[in-house]
Amino acid sequence: MVVLSIILFSGLAFLFLPGQHPPEQSLENAKQALDQAVKASVLRYAEPTYRSAQGLMQKGWMEMAFQNGRLAPFRNYRIADSLLNLATAMAHQATLQAQDRIQKLDSTAQNERAELENELLLCREALDGGSWANFKAERYWSLADMSLKTSELLLDKGEYEEARQTAEKGRKSLHQLVELLAEYANDEAKKIQIWRRWVQETLDESRANGTYAVIVDKAAHKTYLIRSGEIAHVYKCELGYNSAHQKLFSGDGATPEGKYTISTVKRASKFYRALLISYPNQMDKNRFSENKRKGIIAPHARIGGLIEIHGGGGQNRDWTDGCVALTDREMDNIMQYVTVDTPVTIVRRSDRWP
Amino acid sequence: MYKRIAVVFALFALLVFIGCAKPPDQEIQKANSSIEAARAAEAEEYVPESFQVAMDTLNAANASKQEADGKFALFRSYSKAKALYVSADALASKASQDAAAEKERVKQEVTGLLTQAKAVLDSANAALAKAPKGKGSKADIELIKNDLAAAQASFDDANNDFNAGKYKIAKAKVEAAMQKAQAVIDEIAAAKAKKMGK
Numbered sequence: 001m002v003v004l005s006i007i008l009f010s011g012l013a014f015l016f017l018p019g020q021h022p023p024e025q026s027l028e029n030a031k032q033a034l035d036q037a038v039k040a041s042v043l044r045y046a047e048p049t050y051r052s053a054q055g056l057m058q059k060g061w062m063e064m065a066f067q068n069g070r071l072a073p074f075r076n077y078r079i080a081d082s083l084l085n086l087a088t089a090m091a092h093q094a095t096l097q098a099q100d101r102i103q104k105l106d107s108t109a110q111n112e113r114a115e116l117e118n119e120l121l122l123c124r125e126a127l128d129g130g131s132w133a134n135f136k137a138e139r140y141w142s143l144a145d146m147s148l149k150t151s152e153l154l155l156d157k158g159e160y161e162e163a164r165q166t167a168e169k170g171r172k173s174l175h176q177l178v179e180l181l182a183e184y185a186n187d188e189a190k191k192i193q194i195w196r197r198w199v200q201e202t203l204d205e206s207r208a209n210g211t212y213a214v215i216v217d218k219a220a221h222k223t224y225l226i227r228s229g230e231i232a233h234v235y236k237c238e239l240g241y242n243s244a245h246q247k248l249f250s251g252d253g254a255t256p257e258g259k260y261t262i263s264t265v266k267r268a269s270k271f272y273r274a275l276l277i278s279y280p281n282q283m284d285k286n287r288f289s290e291n292k293r294k295g296i297i298a299p300h301a302r303i304g305g306l307i308e309i310h311g312g313g314g315q316n317r318d319w320t321d322g323c324v325a326l327t328d329r330e331m332d333n334i335m336q337y338v339t340v341d342t343p344v345t346i347v348r349r350s351d352r353w354p
Numbered sequence: 355m356y357k358r359i360a361v362v363f364a365l366f367a368l369l370v371f372i373g374c375a376k377p378p379d380q381e382i383q384k385a386n387s388s389i390e391a392a393r394a395a396e397a398e399e400y401v402p403e404s405f406q407v408a409m410d411t412l413n414a415a416n417a418s419k420q421e422a423d424g425k426f427a428l429f430r431s432y433s434k435a436k437a438l439y440v441s442a443d444a445l446a447s448k449a450s451q452d453a454a455a456e457k458e459r460v461k462q463e464v465t466g467l468l469t470q471a472k473a474v475l476d477s478a479n480a481a482l483a484k485a486p487k488g489k490g491s492k493a494d495i496e497l498i499k500n501d502l503a504a505a506q507a508s509f510d511d512a513n514n515d516f517n518a519g520k521y522k523i524a525k526a527k528v529e530a531a532m533q534k535a536q537a538v539i540d541e542i543a544a545a546k547a548k549k550m551g552k
Contacts, residue, residue, distance in 0.1 A: 070424050241492045
């Protein structure tokens with residue numbers, strides 16, 4: 001009986017022996033690590049690792065709860081503790097992954113933005129340093145500039161990938177700008193022979209007849225007064241605000257390129273004095289019709305006219321609607337020599353004179 | 355004697371039967387559904403702290419249930435787990451509502467910005483239409499038109515992002531568009547003032 005009592009007492013004592021302590025601290029650590037991970041934007045940049053850590057924490061917690069439910073002597077928290085510690089380590093790993101990804105994305109976006117800024121400056125120099133305004137190219141530049149500003153705002157908001165994409169879009173606009181300039185240079189290279197011929201014909205005619213002629217070199221922004229095939233005067237001139245191109249229609253701001261004559265001499269004009277030239281000539285008319293047919297210009301567009309050499313110049317920029325502007329003093333000078341029917345040849349570029 | 359033993363056994367069996375509590379299946383299902391609904395409502399992104407509290411409560415409820423599961427049937431009780439599941443359900447539902455409200459707030463904020471930007475762009479276009487015209491200002495007007503076209507393109511991009519639910523991105527783009535349009539208005543105003551000063 002005594003033995004039975006001892007066994008019973010020992011059994012009861014065994015059941016009430018204090019068991020292991022549950023890994024509450026490990027659970028707390030795992031929770032904190034997961035909280036930190038969420039704050040480090042893991043859901044966006046390291047979600048798979050974060051979800052694994054979350055799963056481990058839940059398993060560890062469940063294992064801990066399972067052990068809690070057992071009788072004290074049978075409790076074993078080793079697995080729960082391991083799972084929770086693993087969850088903590090994985091949550092830290094997710095945080096590091098997110099930080100690393102953010103750093104890389106930020107760095108890539110910053111580089112792209114810096115490249116765009118650099119290319120914008122280079123293109124600006126190319127546009128400002130050109131002989132004339134090129135509005136199509138300017139449009140690409142404006143789009144790229146807008147992209148730069150947008151990418152900066154996106155970077156501030158931590159939208160790194162979108163900032164990179166926006167900067168990349170801006171760089172594409174600049175590449176289109178560069179292509180446009182190259183295409184333009186290529187077009188010039190093709191047409192230079194024609195312009196050379198026009199200049200030569202004007203000089204030959206002037207020489208043969210002993211008369212005056214006017215040659216305008218748009219790229220050089222120079223107007224040459226020719227007497228008997230030789231330069232008599234050189235005037236600095238200003239052109240249409242869209243001077244880089246051949247005139248296609250009324251209101252395009254381009255100064256026409258072609259062989260014309262003076263049709264009217266105006267002693268008084270809105271811009272001091274003026275020499276109206278015979279734009280459009282037959283070539284201009286043919287080109288206009290062809291462009292309309294091809295849909296290059298709008299059906300309602302008009303060919304325009306009223307292209308003059310007039311005063312009001314000296315503004316150091318291309319500002320007219322397509323006319324050639326000299327200073328008032330130079331107008332006085334040129335009008336001493338030219339009359340109605342004096343040839344006026346306008347070329348985009350001439351390599352005849354330095 | 356046998357009769358007495360049978361009564362004791364019957365009583366014991368009844369006690370065990372009464373003591374064997376059932377897990378709160380309905381509450382578990384409800385809480386899990388609410389958590390999933392909160393996740394679908396992007397509560398993790400819009401109200402991360404509220405969602406985390408709901409998630410922790412659900413984990414605690416699961417742990418409590420697990421603990422109860424491990425106990426001897428006679429001592430098993432799910433009352434704590436049940437209360438936690440009910441609480442997790444309520445917290446998750448609240449997180450869903452808060453997330454929807456926060457999302458709506460951000461959406462309204464960007465909607466407001468888009469409306470504001472549209473007004474600034476319209477003002478810029480109106481200012482451009484009334485900009486001082488003259489032979490010398492056409493080049494400037496052409497450049498301003500380019501700037502305005504770029505601002506409009508950014509505004510259109512912002513609208514697309516907004517419609518795709520990318521509110522933060524839309525916000526940055528619309529702000530950039532607005533700044534550009536405002537710069538155009540200021541530029542035209544300065545040109546007007548300069549002309550009037552002449």
